Amino acid sequence: xxxHSLLLCLLFLTPxxxxxxxxxxxxxxxxxxxxxxxxxxxxxxxxxxxTDGVARSVGRAFFGGRxxxxxxxxxxxxFVITPPYSDLSAYGLAFTISATTDSLLDALxxxxxxxxxxxxxxxxxxxxxxxxxxxxxxxxxxxxxxxHVGIDVNTLVSINSTPAGYYKPDGTxxxxxxxxGKPMQVWVDYDDSSHQVNVSLAPYLEHKPQNPLLSSTxxxxxxxxxxxxxxxxxxxxxxxxxxxIIGWSFNPNGEAKPLNYSVLSEVIQDVRRDGQSRSHIPKxxxxxxxxxxxxxxxxxxxxxxxxxxxxxxxxxxxIDCGSSSFTYKxxxxxxxxxxxRMLLGRGGFGKVYKGVLQTSKQNVAIKRVSPESxxxxxxxxxxxxxxxxxxxxxxxxxxxxxxxxxxxxxVYDYMPNGSLDRVLHxxxxxxxxxxxxxxxxxxxxxxxxxxxxDWEKVVxxxxxxxxxxxxxxxxxxxLGDFGLARLHNHGTDAHTTHLAGTWGYIAPExxxxxxxxxxxxVFAFGVFMLEVACGRRPIQVNDSAGEPVLLTxxxxxxxESGSILRTVDPKLEDYVSEEAELVLKLGLLCSHPVQSARxxxxxxxxxLVKDVLLPDFQPSFLSLTSRDEEFGQHILSCPSVATTxxxxxxxx
Ligand SMILES: *[C@@H]1O[C@H](CO)[C@@H](O)[C@H](O)[C@H]1NC(C)=O
Ligand SMILES: *[C@@H]1O[C@H](CO)[C@@H](O)[C@H](O)[C@H]1NC(C)=O
Ligand SMILES: *[C@@H]1O[C@H](CO)[C@@H](O)[C@H](O)[C@H]1NC(C)=O
Ligand SMILES: *[C@@H]1O[C@H](CO)[C@@H](O)[C@H](O)[C@H]1NC(C)=O
Numbered sequence: 001x002x003x004h005s006l007l008l009c010l011l012f013l014t015p016x017x018x019x020x021x022x023x024x025x026x027x028x029x030x031x032x033x034x035x036x037x038x039x040x041x042x043x044x045x046x047x048x049x050x051t052d053g054v055a056r057s058v059g060r061a062f063f064g065g066r067x068x069x070x071x072x073x074x075x076x077x078x079f080v081i082t083p084p085y086s087d088l089s090a091y092g093l094a095f096t097i098s099a100t101t102d103s104l105l106d107a108l109x110x111x112x113x114x115x116x117x118x119x120x121x122x123x124x125x126x127x128x129x130x131x132x133x134x135x136x137x138x139x140x141x142x143x144x145x146x147x148h149v150g151i152d153v154n155t156l157v158s159i160n161s162t163p164a165g166y167y168k169p170d171g172t173x174x175x176x177x178x179x180x181g182k183p184m185q186v187w188v189d190y191d192d193s194s195h196q197v198n199v200s201l202a203p204y205l206e207h208k209p210q211n212p213l214l215s216s217t218x219x220x221x222x223x224x225x226x227x228x229x230x231x232x233x234x235x236x237x238x239x240x241x242x243x244x245i246i247g248w249s250f251n252p253n254g255e256a257k258p259l260n261y262s263v264l265s266e267v268i269q270d271v272r273r274d275g276q277s278r279s280h281i282p283k284x285x286x287x288x289x290x291x292x293x294x295x296x297x298x299x300x301x302x303x304x305x306x307x308x309x310x311x312x313x314x315x316x317x318x319i320d321c322g323s324s325s326f327t328y329k330x331x332x333x334x335x336x337x338x339x340x341r342m343l344l345g346r347g348g349f350g351k352v353y354k355g356v357l358q359t360s361k362q363n364v365a366i367k368r369v370s371p372e373s374x375x376x377x378x379x380x381x382x383x384x385x386x387x388x389x390x391x392x393x394x395x396x397x398x399x400x401x402x403x404x405x406x407x408x409x410x411v412y413d414y415m416p417n418g419s420l421d422r423v424l425h426x427x428x429x430x431x432x433x434x435x436x437x438x439x440x441x442x443x444x445x446x447x448x449x450x451x452x453x454d455w456e457k458v459v460x461x462x463x464x465x466x467x468x469x470x471x472x473x474x475x476x477x478x479l480g481d482f483g484l485a486r487l488h489n490h491g492t493d494a495h496t497t498h499l500a501g502t503w504g505y506i507a508p509e510x511x512x513x514x515x516x517x518x519x520x521x522v523f524a525f526g527v528f529m530l531e532v533a534c535g536r537r538p539i540q541v542n543d544s545a546g547e548p549v550l551l552t553x554x555x556x557x558x559x560e561s562g563s564i565l566r567t568v569d570p571k572l573e574d575y576v577s578e579e580a581e582l583v584l585k586l587g588l589l590c591s592h593p594v595q596s597a598r599x600x601x602x603x604x605x606x607x608l609v610k611d612v613l614l615p616d617f618q619p620s621f622l623s624l625t626s627r628d629e630e631f632g633q634h635i636l637s638c639p640s641v642a643t644t645x646x647x648x649x650x651x652x
Contacts, residue, residue: 024073024251025063028263035231036062036101036609038446039114040391045270048245050093050234053084057391058114059243062101062231063250066611069226070097070252071192077232077249078204078264080183080271081135082242088145089179090136090237093245094152095188099127099225101611107233111136113156114233122155127224129153131188131199133164135179136237147178149186149201151216153223160216166202167211176201183246183268187212189255195219204268205261244271326411328404331366333358338368354414363414364399368407390455394447396470396480415478417471424466424535432475434575437532440477441583442608444469447479448525449601452518462516464524465505465538466531504538504550508593519595522604526590530555533583535569552591552622555584559619582607586614588622597624 029046037043041050041059050059075095083089094113107114112121113132120126130152136145150158165175176184183204189212190197197220198212230250234243247264249256334355335342342353344365353366387398402409417423420440423432432440444464451459461479469477507523510516527538530551538551558567568580586607592598599607606612 023254024249024256026247026249026257026259028247028260029267030245036064037393038062038101040393041234042393045274046267047080047271048232048248050232050243050245051236051241053082053236053240053242054391055236055238055240056109058107058109058233058235060101060107060114060231060233061245062229064609066227066229067252070220070224070228072190072254073097073250073252074187074189074254074256075230075248075250076185076187076208076256076259078183078185078246078259079133080181080244080246080268081133081179082181082244083135083179084240088239089241090239091235091241092132092134092136092178093232093234093243094130094132095186095230096233097129097220097224097228097230099228101229101231107235109235109237111156111237112235114235115152116156122157124154126154129218129220129223130233131186132156132158132161133178133186134161135241136239149199149214151197151199151214151218153218159218160214162214164201164213166200166206166213167209169207169210171211176203179241183264185259187256190220192221204264246271326400326402326409328402328409330357330359331355331402331409331411334364335366355411363416365412365414367410367412369410390451390459392447392450394443394476394478395450396478412480413472413478415470415480416473417475419467420469420471420477420532421465421467423471424532425537431535431569431571434572434580436475437572438576438579438583440469440471440475441529441532442605443477444479444528445525445601445605445608447477448521449605451479452521452601458518460516460518461521461524463505464521464528466528469528507591507595509595517595518600519598522598522601523591523595525601525604526587526592526598527551529583529587529590530567533569533580533587534567535571536567552588555588556619556622559584559588582610582614585617588619589614589617592622594625597621 027048030043030048031046035043035048038060039058040052040054041048041061042052043049044052048061050061051057052059077095079093081089081093091109091111091113094115096115108117112118113130113134115128115130116122116126132150132152134146134148134150147164148158148161149164150161152158163175164178165173167173178184185202185204185206185208187200187208188197195217197216197218199214200209200212202209232245236243246267247259249259251257332338334357335353338351338353342355344352344354351368353368355364355366356362357364388401391397396415397413399411399413401411422428448461448464451461464479468480470480472478505524505527507520510520510523530536531538534551534555536551536554539548540551540554541548555564555567558564564584565577565580567584568575586599586604590598590604603612607614
């Protein structure tokens with residue numbers, strides 16, 4: 001597969017805050033759409049927020065394009081670590097150069113720093129170079145503080161590391177505390193001929209130190225392949241730290257361009273303003289130690305008291321969902337006592353309300369579930385346990401739950417822009433443009449890939465459809481309502497509600513055998529892609545004949561008659577035809593009637609970000625059944641790259 005050229009990547013770029021040439025790129029603050037974000041990473045207040053204050057999470061960000069040759073590279077970036085407590089934080093962040101963005105997908109939080117997992121740590125096939133800023137160390141007694149900078153090759157045991165600090169111009173060494181909450185700058189320089197890599201650190205706005213903090217010899221030619229991705233990985237442990245990058249400059253073959261500090265200072269101010277609500281004891285304020293410790297003691301006593309009271313109240317029924325629990329009173333207050341005016345909708349499980357949490361003024365959606373049987377409740381709790389531990393920017397986040405008598409209240413992020421279904425098929429004239437649609441498709445693919453491949457367990461969503469995709473305030477798609485399919489099995493009106501909403505997304509083998517698999521999710525996702533591109537429902541009644549027509553058949557027909565792009569939503573005034581064609585063909589491939597012909601979500605992601613070219617195939621491929629003899633030889637296997645399919649169409 002030919003590597004996509006850097007030119008292609010230029011298409012992704014929105015040059016608002018980034019400039020990109022063959023000499024690399026510079027970000028003075030960040031904006032959406034330029035980076036590949038993964039895990040909990042997001043862009044907030046123009047900063048790249050790698051982790052967002054959630055425990056045991058991983059966040060990563062890569063520059064959108066791959067570099068086909070890096071030699072004597074140089075990079076510099078400004079970061080801020082906001083610790084949850086003034087003297088405790090975990091785990092840190094790392095600048096990474098890696099062979100793929102994939103190998104990092106199974107990475108774990110905590111001491112694995114979002115770069116490795118238990119199996120692959122130390123394996124030379126990782127092909128990963130990193131400079132880590134480590135704030136925590138995992139010991140048998142738990143996580144303890146650490147404060148070092150290290151150079152890592154394929155593993156977490158650094159080939160060279162040293163406590164954080166910098167050499168001042170007069171040659172004296174000064175310590176730096178990574179978790180001070182203050183911005184700092186890092187420089188990494190590599191010389192291709194001497195294989196020397198230098199790492200320097202300094203407080204923000206200080207000059208680059210003359211003497212590097214760390215220097216090592218690594219033959220990166222032997223560690224890395226010729227094509228690489230550059231980015232950051234970050235992880236939290238039990239502590240809810242926030243790791244942010246404020247600015248970043250990279251040059252694959254020379255000195256990185258300087259950052260624009262006047263812009264960065266603005267971003268830092270925004271971030272500070274943003275973080276003011278989060279508790280942060282300002283340093284430099286002289287507080288007598290005695291008063292402080294008395295205060296801490298009182299807080300601990302109160303916390304213990306509250307905790308024990310709560311523990312006693314709910315010990316028979318505590319759900320480990322990784323999220324906090326709310327009191328029924330809080331939620332009743334948030335919804336005006338579950339007033340009908342706050343009702344957002346209802347489903348087979350109960351009702352959904354909009355709420356405003358009194359303390360934080362945060363908008364939330366509250367789902368009120370009252371399952372009939374004990375059995376149903378048990379199943380549901382299992383679902384919450386999974387959902388509460390899932391963190392991904394394209395999933396609707398479960399914030400917590402509350403139990404009230406036999407009732408269960410689930411608290412989610414509120415999604416101000418409602419469901420995609422309404423936007424696509426609603427009465428409103430205004431629709432979303434192609435860039436937003438393509439972005440939503442990529443987002444949901446990434447969320448589903450996380451559910452299928454990246455989390456410690458496989459989560460089959462079972463109910464992917466436009467009405468289960470909600471839009472946040474930036475019009476990012478977030479997959480919601482999962483586990484409902486399972487819940488429906490135990491609910492009262494399971495059959496009617498389920499079938500009504502989902503018919504058209506059901507894979508043939510699911511209808512035949514009733515077994516949900518990753519491939520049935522992929523099928524539904526394929527239909528979803530077509531729905532977003534065409535603005536048509538999965539099953540639409542044909543105007544002339546009054547016959548129901550499957551969206552997939554309709555698109556295949558158009559393709560066979562010579563113009564697949566004819567099916568693109570006529571409401572779209574403008575679209576990128578190359579992307580629309582990719583979405584339509586990939587949608588058809590995903591909803592292939594034969595299960596084994598569908599790609600896995602990881603591969604779908606690679607097609608969508610144009611990492612891997614979609615194989616050339618003809619519409620006739622879509623009507624092959626597993627009984628067709630030739631078919632057997634041409635199935636797309638995953639995770640290996642799909643190339644076999646080209647055989648069918650005589651190659652490109
Ligand atoms: C390293 O990874 C490769 C590919 O994943 C695997 O085949 C190999 O067994 C691993 N080696 C070790 C020592 O784990
Ligand atoms: C690393 O630092 C040393 C000492 O300042 C310097 O001589 C060398 O050129 C530097 N190497 C790189 C790649 O910047
Ligand atoms: C660095 O690694 C490359 C590839 O393995 C090798 O060809 C080259 O000789 C190495 N350079 C040195 C100085 O060891
Ligand atoms: C930094 O950015 C500001 C605002 O965009 C611009 O006016 C200024 O010229 C830039 N400074 C440098 C040194 O590029």
